[in-house]
Amino acid sequence: MVASESPDPSSGKHPFPKLFPFWRKSKKPNQDSAPWARLYQRFTLEELRVATQNFGLNFGKGGFSYVYKGFINGGFKERVVVKMYPSLNGHQFFLREMELPSKKRDHPNILSIIGYCIDGPHRYVVSEYMPHRDLHGQLHGKTDSKTLLSWRKRLEICIGAARGLEFLHSGTPSIIHRDIKSSNILLDKNWFPRISDFEISRSVPTSLSESDSHVSTGVAGTMGYLDPELLGTGHVTMKSDVYSFGVVLFEVLSARNPVDRTILEEQGINATQWWRQCVEDDRVGEILDPRMKDEVAAECLRAYADIAYKCSNERGSERPTMADVVKRLELILLFQECIQADVPFSPSWLSCIVPPPKKSTLPPLKKNEPLFEIEFRDSDISVSDYDSDELLRD
Template sequence: MTTYCCDSSAEDIPSDVQIKSLSLKVKASEADLEDYGTPAHPQISVCMSHKQFTHNFTVSPGHKFTRLHFCLASYPGLNVSDALFSVSVGQYTLLRTSQSSYSRDSSDIKCVIREFVMKVDAQILSITFTPSSGHSKAYAFVNKIEIITMPANVYMQDVRLPLVGNSSQIYAANYTVLETMHRVNVGGDDIPPEGDARMWRSWSGDEDYFVPDGALTSILQSKLGIKYSPEVPAYTAPEKVYSTARTLSPKSGGNMSWSFLVNSGFCYLVRLHFCEITREIRQNGRVFKVYINNMTAGIVRWSRMPGRPVYRDYIIDCSELDTGMEDLQITISSDNGPSESDCQGILNGLEIFKLPDSRDNLAGLNPFGTATSHGSPYREDKATRISLSIFYGLFAVVFLFSFTLLYIPSEWYGTFSLCQKRSSKCCKPFGENAIPLTKIMSTTNNFSDDALIGTGGFGKVYRGSLDGGATLVAVKRADPSSHQGLHEFQTEISMLSKLRHHHLVTLMGYCLERKEMILIYNFMGRGTLREHLYKTNSPPLPLKKRLEICIGAARGLHYLHTGWKQIVIHRDVKSSNILLDDKWEAKVSDFGLSKLGPDAMNQSDMQVSTAVKGSIGYLDPEYYRRLKLTAKSDVYSFGVVLFEVLCAKPAILPAHGNGDGPQSLAECALKCYHSGMLGQMIDPYLQGKIDPDCFRTFTDVAVKCLAETGRERPSMGYVLWNLELALQQQSRADGEKLRGPADKILAGNSSILVAHQLYNSDKNIGAEFSEIIHQTAR
């Protein structure tokens, strides 16, 4: 291990680099400062410069851990808020700071380690620090640099890996640089570097990441000897990782989940470590599913001796959203039910690495995280999180009460009339994404008809832009005469602030000012699904495009039903609420009528009593009759959408000249299906183009969605699985051949290689765990 400390003993100091020392008379924990001084005389030294400087290290070619240590403090003559700089190795930008990277409390020292895995081809490793050119006082700094040689192919392997949630597979090239985001010892304590002697890594316990959601889990600790193998050598992870685990308790069912803060705009390598450490588990005694961001990553089945570790690698694409930070969720689920196995899912450890984007960039928002770090700088303190939750909960109650009295326009009160003075500024009762009305009026040219792109139940929708025209947005302006009002406005903001998914629309901001209620979303360039099905001048959609759109919408709805701690019932699923971006990706929209259901751990047919709301033609008849809302109500509505897609007809068919009034598409489709006449009802454009197997799979699941009662209807997961099967059947019938072993494409902002065969990241397939990679979104 090569260690470079910035103190008076440092050699080969680059020109223009100064060494400054700070005697500590400020707040800081001993754990943060143990590498920078002694408890009696704590002192931090730093290498800094107002000009670009480069540290050159003589190393042997191969794979390295490179760890950069930063102690965020105001050193003599310097203000830490001026530490605006970037760090690069070759063409790769490792990190970039901004003023938001630093605490406003100058007495609060935070020491952070940023770790990178890199392949060095030459005998010189050059690390360049570049102060920002846009700030006159900007400087770059570093406190310590560690370079540790590691065996080849520990993380950078020339193997094909599954891209979670995509029917293709991606080939993980031998990347030159990765960034460590999280390294967790599940079920165990923190492991300091000296506890991982072979690789000198830090592992965090999982308590700060584990999401308790009602499932019964157990912590396993075992003295069972760990039996490494050539495929999983001892340096893969220390014995302490494989000797502890968190597991779902026998016969409990349910899920166990962990949530990790990551930068949006990147793809991530997720490595999961498994090892059976209970001798009592029989062969095939553990069967469980792995979900990442609510999408199926694989099914794992324990098959052989205990004590033999394995790992699985996955790629997850988080590049679609550009929200700065987002949560990456890993879930172990006993979806197969307790009857199939004695003991459910298990996880021993995990690691998450950021992949560079297409510009060879790894720099994300806030490179120094939110807390001190000898493990991950993105680790959250649970007590802080709970305290903040309580604080914000109390604050919200007080604020909403005050907001009701002071800011709601008087005509929304009904018989109440409060003549309180209202602020002319845009109020922010729902968060920090409020956008001033003047800015919105400017971008829509004062809501001119030229900017108008549509009209819905909430009001009119206008085209606009933010960030100087760089970001196109859709501006939804409430109509005062609309039946949807403040409650729907609040619900939309509340839901979309909690929910994040590739197939849900992204709320960019809102405005509640001068009696205006306005919501701002990402602009969807292809409009609504309905606009491409009937009463349109657009060319008919090909069958495969229709199937892909249905699959995307089903993934979004499945996330609503299973991906959060409570079931979210959309309550207004229809073709006009499925939006399409420029890439024809489906996004579920319009959450104004959404309703929170029971805990997601419960069955999706648990009922919520509520007044009937929804759209004619899509409304669940059971919900209409009994006023009992369930997630299966969304399934019914989605069944109507499936027949809209197949038949290119509206949910309410117009009256015919024979005297019959308007008819429901759902009723007509069911009659035709049971009489064997459905083929005559489909879109003429699709006649002769649908594979019989695909047609049977698609129509069967659509009919099941329209069952009379919720208990007879399938879950959205079942619907999704069958839609993906239908797409595979149609693709096979079209004679599509698998492309070559690796075709390069662009996934989000990350350059990846696509392969169309299933591979595991280690060669130990079928030894201890057998895995079926089933690319179905959860």
């Protein structure tokens, strides 16, 4: 039976104390079990019923699952999320989530799985609980000034998510997530990002060369984040994830949804096309979330918009790798910190991450004006050529 109201976590008492004095140690699976069955804890259906108050602690709905909040290890000592995959087609999505190689889970920016349950007709995955839910909710939900994500915090979240995605793309096998979006970037109590939801992910066969590293598949993902090339060819690649991440970068900058109908009605094009048009026309300021207008250095804004623009290129071959994206975002954050701390930096370093404006709108340089307001010529220096010793100068 479902409790009529949620218990008070501060009481430290579990709603079913007699049935839940401690968390049962699961039986060890046999050696013929799947690798994930030997790696994670197996829960019984009764244990999950107790943990979620008979699945009464509803936490939302995923694309292929129902999501509940739960408490394990006695009382309210440890919060978890329980995802239930319905019996109809749910098993295949459950397996995709569980079969992600364990070494790919061993990264601070990938959501960790705690256990699973395969009792009854449905399938269940137990994972970490993220107090700040997801990036989408923080960007688009109703928030007050205390919870509004600052520019620095947004950059840090993007860097963490980019590192997680780079890790998925590296190694053997490489993993293509296929559904990168702001709602699949979860945030822990310290606002640290974790990539989640691998129900439609794919492994890239190790026999494929880098130039042919695609998987032929049906179109799947979320509208607004889908790679245009995937729609035309049915081939999903690691660059498909890069495109989706580029959309997320623009979304973080603007706090506007990729399927924003207002943009479509006013501009006659979708959000990503409009964002890209603003970059091409040197109107990046129109993209910026007005709540952050006093936080973002002008050159830092241009550098960030430039990498989002490159990621969201319609031609996959012209998009950067996630390794390049990580380096660029890290330098942009360092650039912002230098400006805020009034620390001088090398002009050649600045020119390697900030594209020159098509038409300078900066006023003439005045005596003792900060270095970051100077317009520098473009440089052949790439991020990969950057020498960390050159960043700060006396």
